Every structure is written in C-alpha cells, then in structure tokens.
Amino acid sequence: MIDQEGAISPDNTLFVLLCFEGPDVYSTAGGLGTRVSELGEALAQLGYTTHLIFIGDPYKPSTEERVGGRLILKRWSQWVSKYYLNGVYDGEEQKLYDYNESVPYHIYNEIMRPAMEQDKMVVIMGEDWHTAEAMSRTSDLLFWFGVRHKALMLWNLNSLMSLHRINWGRLNYVATITTVSKYMKHRMWGYGVNPLVIPNGIPKRHLTPVDPAAVTKLRELAQQGDPRRQLLFKIGRFDPDKRWMMAVEAVARLKYSGYPVTLFVRGGIEPHGADVLRHAYNIGLTVQDVVAKRPSPEQCLEVIQHTSSPNIDIYNLRFFLPEEFVRTTYNAADATLANSGHEPFGLVALEVMAAEGIAVTGSTGEDYAISLENAIVTETDDPDEIVGYLLHLRRHPEEQKRIRCAGRNTAEQFLWDQVIENLVSKLEFLARKQNIQLS
C-alpha cells in the first residue's frame, strides 16, 4: 500500500543537476548551458537547494554559491580543464573520464549522506549523453550503500549527439528518462525507451519589454533608407541542421522578386559558415562583415551603423551579441528564421516569442509553435515556403500583430516556474512509484 501524503517542497527535497555545460562562459557552448543554468537558478529561486555540477572554468573557484546560498555551483574537472582552455568540449574525453569517475562518489559523500541526515529526498537530474554513465554509476553506488531508494534519478536528453555511446538498457533501468519535446520522445522510441516530456523553459527576464527606441533605430538601419526593405534575423550554430542555406536562398528569392531584405546573421565558428556565406555570395547577395569586441547593446547599433553601406543584403555579425541586443533584434525583425530541420526544442523560437517577435520555425521539437497562430511553421526545406509565408505576412500586417501577441502569451506558459511545476508533478508521481515518504 503506497502511502504518500506529502508533496515535494524545498523542505523535503534538494536537487543535483549534472551537466557538462554550465553558467561559466568557458562552460557554455549552446542551449544546454543556458538551460541548465536557468533551471538551476529557477529551482534555487523557488527555494530548493540545488547543486549544479558542471565542467567549470579552471580559473574560477571550484565552488560558488548563488541565490542566497541555495544554488551551489560545483566546477568539476578543473584540473583537466586547465590543460584545455578552449571551452567545455576541449579535452572532452579527458573530462568525461574524470566526471564519470569522481562525480558519483561526490554525490554520495557530500550530498546524499547529509541529505539523508536531514531526511531529505535527493533528485538527481543528468543532462545529455555526457552524464549518462555518471548517472548509472551514481545509481549503482547509492544502491551499494543502501540509499538508492532515497533518490529520484532523471536523465534528460536535449540533443541526438553520441547516442550510440549510451548503454540504454542500463540507463533506462537506473533512471527515469525524460526529454524536451514530443519529437524527441518519438526519436527516442528507436532506442527502446519511452521518455517523459518535460519542456524547456525561459527565465522571466525574457518577457521584459524591449526598448522601442532601439527597435526603431535598428529597423531604420536595416531599411537602409528603403521603407519596403524587410529585416530578417538568424542566429545559431553554422550547422546544416539549422537550414542556413534555405534561409539564404529565401533572402535571394525575395530580393529577386522585388522584395529587398536585410538579413542579420550570427553564426558560430563552424566550417559550414564558409559554405553558407560563399553560397550567398554566389547567388548575388552582398555580405558585410561586422566586427566588434564585446560591445554593449548600444555599441552594437553603433557598430552596425558605422559599417553599413548601400544595398547590403546580409550583415554577418562577428562578435558577441549581448542578450538585450538579441532580444531587440527579435522584436525589430519582421521574422527570425529559426527554421531548423532538426530541433530538439527550439529555445530560440521561444525567446523570439517572448520578445514579441515572429519566429519562423521548423516542425520538429517546437511543440509550442502553431503556424500562423503564434509563429510561422515551415514543414519543408523549400526556400519558397519561407518566401510564401513572409509575403503573406507582408500582405496582412494585422496578422503580424496578432502572431506577435499570441507568441508572447505562449512564451509566458514556458517560464521556468511553470516548467518546474510540471517537473515537480512528475517527480511526485515518480516518488509515489518509488514509495518515497516525503515528510
């Protein structure tokens, strides 16, 4: 007979987040770092003691407390990272070995045992393939010491990388597998697992209204004196999955159909970037590189202004974009092209919505996107699909306003507080299954 009266609360539960990426600049390579940092922060703000164990900057303190001491950052494998200065995935195998080897003992000795003394349940959440082995070993270790039943273990998948390195049977046995979208859930069925879906979230600050003056200025810059010229924006890794070629082709087709476009792009250092820009050049688009050194949002506008020359089709922003500038651009753009062919969740599109922008998404992990309701959803890799939808919006300005508004409403439903509520409900279900008595 399962007796489960109590509910999960900061008084009876603490969280351990395992992830390679984390909040340090050194540790952030993509959306995963953002996700785990914001999830940790949100949990701590809700009162939960949260340990985030990640591959940290080797020159920062090994432990750091934030949010009134409730968020405890643990910079792992610093002794390895000091030999690999080019970010979290430099020296990946060396870091992975150390992480797998040492994290489970740390969890048991430094987190689990004290939590047991306080009669607290420990929720251990691993992120992505790098933590799969550590999760399994942690479970084995806790079982060995007879405390496994006091821990809930969840392992979350955010990307399809290196799934061949996961021992799925073992992982599925020791942890509850989750993922961030139904698309990912369906992809994972192929591995013989049926994950629970817990979506990604965004922090509240993304709902802060952007500066209208900055929006106006950016639009003026992009229009280059031609009010008919539309502003598009695309940000992400230069990865074929992000369908950069489709975006560039769409810009060219709009241009040659008599609908000039200014496209701001912010890519990464990946070699595909050269292919994309070469293709843009070959199809007759003019590309202007914009370079700066960690500018403020205002400086971003200035540097674009100083670099601009007539009839630029693509501004290639080759500098760090502050979050505020990114949000301003989301809002100022007629559309942000988040048209990925494969997207586990599509955090960018949700951030666009939060900034009252119009997101052009793909149709994979973006469960929240409903075409022409709160976003534009493309279902093919045909550039004409983007062209068609953009021309439709151009003809229906009232639609634009409605989509922007609906998008923001959608984004509100994906604030971390809401997501954590969803997570907690699932944890309570798992705790009941595990017959954990919550005090």
Add this chain to the structure above:
Amino acid sequence: MVADLAIYTVVHQPRRLKLPAQPIPRGASIPEIYHCVFDERMNERYFRKVAQYCYYPATRMFLDLVRKGMRLSIGFSLSLLHQAEQWDPVLIDLFRELVAEENVEIIGVEPYHSFLFLLDTPTFVMRMRWMADELERIFGKRPTVTDTTEMCMSATIYDALDTAGFTGALLDGRDWVMGWRERTHLYTYSDEEPYPQGIQTPRSLVSNRQSANRLAAKSDREQGPYLLVRHLDLSDDVGYRFSNRDWSRYPLFADTYAEWIANTWGDFVFLGWDFETFGEHHRVDSGIFDFMRALPEELARRGVTFRTPGDLIEQYGKSGCAYHLPLPIDPTTWAGQGGIEFFLGNDAQKHIFQLMGQVYGLARLTENPDLLDLAIWLAQSDNLHLIQWFGRYGPEAEVSSYFTPDEWWSLGPNGIIYEQQQVYKNAMYAMEPYLPVRLMRQARRKNGTRTYRRQSEWIPPDQGYAARHIDLK
C-alpha cells in the same frame, strides 16, 4: 629425515592500473599522471578487504605463534607497505610488532614486485639495496636474505643479488632447475674455485679507496649468497590445495602435514607461502587458522625444529654443508609451471612486457626520478600475472583470473587487454613533455621573442569563449 623447518611468507598487494585507461591531459603534472594511471580507489578497496580477512587475523595469529616459540621469516613488498602507510597505519604497527619479535626474520623482496631485473640489472641492484634500507627504516631490522619478485631466480638475478650484498636468496624448487638434487639442502651458485687462467682483478676493486661507483660489490663476504630452495609440493599442499575439496588428501590436518614434513629426506624443509594464504586464498571457514595454530605442536612432537633462513645459512653454510646449484639464464619462479612463460607466455603478455620496456626507456630519457619510479611501478609483475589467462584455460588460467579484479571483467577479455595496453601508451605520451630536449625547447620559446610567444597563445576573439557563449543556441 629433516630436523629443521623454515617458514617464509610474503605480504604483497599490487598497485592496480586504472581500467578502462584514463586519458591523460597533455602536459599533465606528475601527480596527475599517477592519478590517471593507478586506480587507488580500487586498490584501497581491495587492501581493506584483504586487511580485514587476512592481514589482521593472520598477523595476530603469527604474533601469537612466534611468542610461543615458532620461528618465522616474512617479506613485505614496498608496494604493500606503501598502501598500508596510506590507508591503515595501525596495520603497519601490527606488522612492526610482529617483525620486532626475536623469532622473526625479515626477508627482502623486490620493492615494487616488478620485473625490473629483466629490464635493467644495475638499477635492480641499486633498488634492492634501497629496499633493504627502507625495510630497516620501517622495521628496524635489515634483511640479509632476500626474495625477488614471484621468487624469480636466474644466474643473472643471483649475480645481481650477490653484487647488492645479500647473504642469502630464495628460489622455487622446480625439477627443471634442481634436476637430481634434493630441495632440502642449502645451495649456492657462487663459484669460489680459482679460474684455470686467472682473471686480473681491476685495481679499483682491490684499493682501499671508496669507489664512486654505487654498484661496487661489497667484498666483506667470503661467499656468494646461499640459496634456500622452497619445497614446492609441501608448500603447495597448504598454499594451493588446502581448501580444494577435489584433492585426494582433503581435508589436510596438522598432524598429517607434520608427518609429511618429518618424513622428508634431507637437512631441512623450506616452505614458502603468500601471506594472503591465511584468510584470503583460504577463508577462515576452511580451517586454515586452526591448522596453523596446531602445526607447531605437531611438529615438535615429531622432533622438527623451527628455523629462519638466517639460522639455516648459519647452521649449514658455515659448516660447509652447502652444495653447488647451477642456475639457468631463464628465470625460474614460484608461479605457474615455474618458468617465466607464466608471465610472458601469451601475445598479450609479450606486448605488455614490450610496453614496460618502452615506458622504462622513455622514463630514463626524461632523467626524472618520479617518472622513473612510475615506470618501475608499471613494470609490476602483477600486470602480466593478471592476464595470464588470455587465450588459455586450466588451473593456471583460473589462478590468474582469480587475481584479475572483478571490476575489469565488464570490459570483456579483449577489452581488458586493450585497455591495459592503453594505460602504458597513455603514460608514454604523458611522459614525453618531460623529455629534457622538449623542456629545453619550451624554455627557449618562453624566453624567446615576445611577439612569438604572444602569437602562439593568442586566440581570435571570434573563436574564444565569447563566440561560443552566444552562437550555439
């Protein structure tokens, strides 16, 4: 019939490698290399387990027995003492208490239980002297008789031990070495007869001045080391077969065993066992402790007296009752069938041994004592012992796989071999930055032009952390 019995037991734990092999960061510090190479967590786990079941109860048993008059000789690898000092200083004190007893003689052992003698004989000589210093430091008694690794003995090893200054050494009484000779006499390989043509002694060896050469032989002995031959059958009856229910003589009782010893032809019986025989290889419920406790009385009843190796050398050596034993060039050992093929018999072992040599050679090139030490650790015989089973079956392979850590089997047999090789390869790559030629070039670069240095360290902002921060959403 024999009137004397000497019991020798050796305490050893290997320093196990970390499998799967941990990749070592380029330029890692030496402590970090050690951390990546050895699985100290596993070593501690096994050490504590063996300490609980064997070291504590067996030491207490022997302490009790020697206080009642039994004489015992005991050897400790520094590999074991290194672990005990780290994880259980109380145990070291207990060992000290045992060794301090008048009835106990300490025996030397190759310090890391390595195959250094197959790689570098002069260094082996120096390490054996160092081992004697260390044992004297720890126990206050200096060994004059020595074991090696796995009781390996050959003409070369003998000569090395002679050079190192030991008065006695041990070997296993294998038929292919002993031939028609009894195992129950004292032997020597020392050749004291004059050579027909004579060889002129270099002046440096006969002068009174202290030689700068640390290998210089000690000349205060009239005789090379005496050889004590382990009685294979009687030793294995206890060390190997005692708890084997399929053995025709099972169960073995102290009175039967004492009878066998007393009825053996010769001067003395020399028995040699792993210390882990008591409580680890044979668990307490096998009756091994009761057996040992009953043995002295049964032997006394049959007129057999306990001696130590030193006693036997004193008694039989000085009275001219030591015989010549020709030693082979290929080492004999107490493991397996008694030949070095137990350690070097399969391809996997041969490859590891080749890697041992390469690591050692590279470490020598670095001229770094800590890396040389690491290379000798990596030359531990256990790393070959543990993979004797590869491609083999039968009782020897069973013994070998018994010693292979359980945790490794999840890698599968081929995985174990691959990962073990990888440990050696990783260690070699990790040693390379310490080569003096490389260090000198690094230093030159560091002291070179400022522009060059800055260029080499400069990371374009777009490829640095900042770019990564934003562009991978």
